[in-house]
Amino acid sequence: MNSVVQDKNYKIIVVGDAKVGKTSILEQYCYNKFDINERVTIGTDVRTKRIQEQNRGSTIVLSFWDIAGQERYQSISKIFIKDTSGCLVVTDITDRKSLENSLKWKEVIEENLNENVPIILVQNKIDLINGKDSHQLEDFQKEENFKQFYQENNFTQGFRISAQYKTNFNTVFDELIKFIKMRQNKNNVLSSTMTQSYQESMISQNSTYQISRNPKRKNQNKGKESKCC
Numbered sequence: 604m605n606s607v608v609q610d611k612n613y614k615i616i617v618v619g620d621a622k623v624g625k626t627s628i629l630e631q632y633c634y635n636k637f638d639i640n641e642r643v644t645i646g647t648d649v650r651t652k653r654i655q656e657q658n659r660g661s662t663i664v665l666s667f668w669d670i671a672g673q674e675r676y677q678s679i680s681k682i683f684i685k686d687t688s689g690c691l692v693v694t695d696i697t698d699r700k701s702l703e704n705s706l707k708w709k710e711v712i713e714e715n716l717n718e719n720v721p722i723i724l725v726q727n728k729i730d731l732i733n734g735k736d737s738h739q740l741e742d743f744q745k746e747e748n749f750k751q752f753y754q755e756n757n758f759t760q761g762f763r764i765s766a767q768y769k770t771n772f773n774t775v776f777d778e779l780i781k782f783i784k785m786r787q788n789k790n791n792v793l794s795s796t797m798t799q800s801y802q803e804s805m806i807s808q809n810s811t812y813q814i815s816r817n818p819k820r821k822n823q824n825k826g827k828e829s830k831c832c
Contacts, residue, residue, distance in 0.1 A: 610662045613783055614686055618679070618708040619693035620701040621672035624727040627766040628693065629667050632776060637767050644671045647683060654780075663780065684715040689783045690722045691775070696729050696763065699743050706756060721759040721782035724752075725775060730765040 617625050626648070627641050633650045648669040653662055670679060692708045694701040709722055726749055732740060742748050746763060753761030759782055764771045 610664050611656075612664045612666065613688040613780070614666045614668065615779070616668050616670065616679075616684060616687050616690045616712065617693065618670045618690065618712065619672055619725075620695070620698070620704050623672065623693045623695040623698065623701050624766050625669055625672065625691075625693045628691075628725070628727065628764075629669055631766050631769065631772065633667065639767070644669055646671055665776075665780075679711055679715065681715050684712060687712075687716060687720055689720050689779050691725055691779070692722060692758070693725045693727055696726045696744055697731050699741065702726070702743050702749075702752065709756070709758070719786075721779060721786065723775065723779055723782075724756075724758040724761040726761070726763040727766055729763045729770060730768050 617629060619625055621643055624641075626644055627637060629648075629650050630641065631637050633652045650667045650669065652665040652667070654665065655662055668683060670683060690712050692705045692712075694705050705724055712720075712722060732744055737745065743752075749761060749763060760778055762771055762775045762778070764775060766772070
């Protein structure tokens with residue numbers, strides 16, 4: 604009888620300022636379509652992507668929660684973040700403020716989670732600076748400075764992409780899934796180790812209890828024998 608392979612369900616929170624391209628990224632990834640005039644998200648939209656794992660027979664189900672970027676949504680309620688497996692913080696490579704605000708979004712996520720999850724920084728719209736020489740770019744637009752920024756601010760990883768042309772596109776999601784799996788495996792090993800330690804502790808306590816009882820019984824018997832004689 605073949606065992607049933609269960610789907611792996613991952614909830615991904617996608618945050619960032621308004622008009623940085625969060626919705627465009629998800630529309631491209633989930634439905635393979637791009638609209639340059641994509642509407643601004645109001646509240647929260649949810650999209651789903653199913654990925655068949657090769658050689659495993661299981662399916663990864665990614666549920667993307669697209670959080671509106673207006674300032675009033677920065678105080679995201681815990682109901683949106685609950686059970687989150689990973690997070691994308693999206694910025695616009697033509698908008699310095701969106702990169703600065705990525706730290707606020709990261710802080711909001713971390714404040715509402717009880718455990719660490721992978722948080723990847725995404726710099727979108729790199730097609731808008733293609734063809735420009737280094738001296739034509741602002742400091743925050745340069746790749747080496749972006750790398751320094753996400754490393755110094757403890758993002759799990761960082762990527763520069765184009766949602767419109769799918770530049771470096773799938774790598775973001777492949778890496779996010781990889782980090783989520785690594786975290787889950789680490790938690791599973793830790794849980795297994797704690798369970799084993801607890802069981803060994805209980806066995807040790809039980810053995811100690813049995814050993815401590817036996818000498819007492821022997822002493823009692825010995826005392827009774829001497830009294831009888």
